[in-house]
Amino acid sequence: MKAYINSLCAISPANTFAGDFSLVAENYPNDYLTCVEPDYKEIINPNLIRRMGRVIKMGVAASLKCLKDIELANPDAIITGTSLGCIEDTEKFLNQIVINKEQFLAPTSFIQSTHNTIAGQIALLLKCNSYNYAYVHRSFSFENALLDTLMMLTEQPNHKILLGGVDEITQVSYTIMQRLGIYKSVKDASTELFRHKTEGSIAGEGSTFFVMSNTADKAFACVQGVKTFYKPTDDIEAQNNILSFLSEHGLSAQEVDAVIMGYSGDSRYDSVYDSITEAVFPHNNILYYKHLSGDYFTSSAFAMWAGAQLIKTQTLPEAMHYRFVSAKALKNILIYNQYKNSEHSLILLSAC
């Protein structure tokens, strides 16, 4: 099972919407990274924008750009990953219930609170009757959506599939996750995140979409495969999972030209990446990205966007260097991400 990335678009804190690959985290008014959002009026019918929550606008805008770039009017499937879905609308409705004591509630935020609202709104705008899914399993959300895509392209070789990973952050969700010890406050992510070895990662958000198919022509990169694994009993099990995934695709660790790892600045879990680097990738280029995107459950979609850009442009931008070893032709890139050493995922990209 493999597929080609024919089009891509990321709305992220690194100002990536227009497609340039400068990679600067530039928007952090609070203690977390928020997206540099495009002017939605240019992209979405203004009458519809008014009623859309922010995460829906981000999802719809990135999707429409992705489709427009390759002049695809109607995809054969819309498959999304979003761990927390439309939190802003969920909070709004919950607030009304608590404050108004279950009286005089307005339905708008309720009907937009379901996790498949983003995928559903895209279908509605495109009048697209195709297969429409929303995967919502923490940091497996995007990976499950990607696996579905790869399986469908085996089942339906001519399909063109819109695939995306979307999550938003709100002041409330940040506050709760910060109290839970998941996030910390970081004022300047790009320089400060890894300086202090402390608990908690930097919160972020993003909307990243792709058009995937079996067509290699003009593709950005090829997705060779995706694999998830859950709660490895020790580092050895994680290492073995990675090595067997590579060998299933006919690769040794040395043949991976760069590994994009999900370093998040959380001292409790970044050690997992250190251990994998030491045991499996001692001589490989190690890249990181969460100081650009922030840490969120579907951030691996951003990593896949970045990986595809690296292969297309054949560059290793300094902003992503965690451990730069050597400049070389970028043929194979592995993305390795994990959340709290619980959900681990691997995505293998290659040049077409």
Place this chain on the structure above:
Amino acid sequence: MQPLFKYILMNEKVFIAGIGIVSAIGFTVEETLQSLRAGRHGVGSITHLETTLKEQIPAAQIKKTNNELKHMLGLENNEPITRTSLFGMLAAREALTNSGIDIGKYRCGIVSATSVGGMDLSEHFYDDFNADRAQGDLLYVKGHDCAESTERIANFLGIKDFMATISTACSSSANSIMFGSRLIKNNVVDMVLAGGTDSLTRFTMNGFNTLMILDKEHCKPFDAKRVGLNMGEGSGFVLLVSEKIVSEIHKNPLAEVKGYGNANDAYHQTASSPDGQGAYLAMTTALAMSGLHPEDIDYINVHGTGTSNNDLSEGIAMQRIFGDKVPLFSSTKPFTGHTLGAAGGIEAVLSVLAIQHNLVYPNLNFSEQIPELNISPVTHLIENVNVRNVLSNSFGFGGNNSTLILSDC
């Protein structure tokens, strides 16, 4: 008939080797079957949820507290566990036990589904948090997300090889059975525990109430005078297995997953289209995949919520496909209530039981045909009828429409 596309029929077949269910009409498969046979429904006044709506609106609640549910699971600790997780653990455990398969020998995954996740506990947290952002017991919110219940079930049963959670509103767990089946066909795993779980919450009760689609009496799907739905809660799981496993366990599976289809109505965020296009495409896609003809379907377990809009749209889609030969059909939601993200899993279990026991369930409270339609549901329990192929519909917000076709084997 125009399906969305024809699934390439990969050789691998997928079977159901075990079922588990918990809802307002029973804590086990056996209890559920007894209730269905006796015509005993689960809709009544709300006793296990603090809501101002409880005086006015009935629901199909599971009459046990969270502590009692924990006791049933042998979990004797004080940690708050969401009701959604507890239902899921009960139903999933039964599905595994029911199959008699030693999962340790195979690559086993779980695909679960939920619409509200841990909202039942988050609501407690939010009451305090809303007044002061430093307040609110964090133990009540850390299980808010949809994956929480899935990981609880997986940890409880020792499932580790694959894991996913789907949330597409009220079609969620039909979609988890569909994805689970495809995982087996694509040789990602050998077996998948697939289904879903949801609990009643103030959030969803009030949400549907603001849409003015809750019936203040016992709901009457497909009736001319239907006014809305009754909410429910519970969980339904099936154990999906590959052909290879069936050949190794020397035991007949309960049913085969013969077809499935998902389509989007692309009409409105909450309302169904007048011509039932999404429902039509989901059903025709599933039929095309199954290789069955419309006349081979013996029973349709309809989505049939009891809202004016759903039942008319679904009925029109059925008439478009089956013409004047619409099979026997009924909504089982007057028994279980509408269990949202769990509905597809619960109704898949009921569909398997219909095949196993040659039953067609009554659509309670029906008395008068919808004037725009020329079809009526089954009103009395039918026994000793040959039920070989069942079509089960689940439709949700966001225009998400799914159909499963389950068959005898």
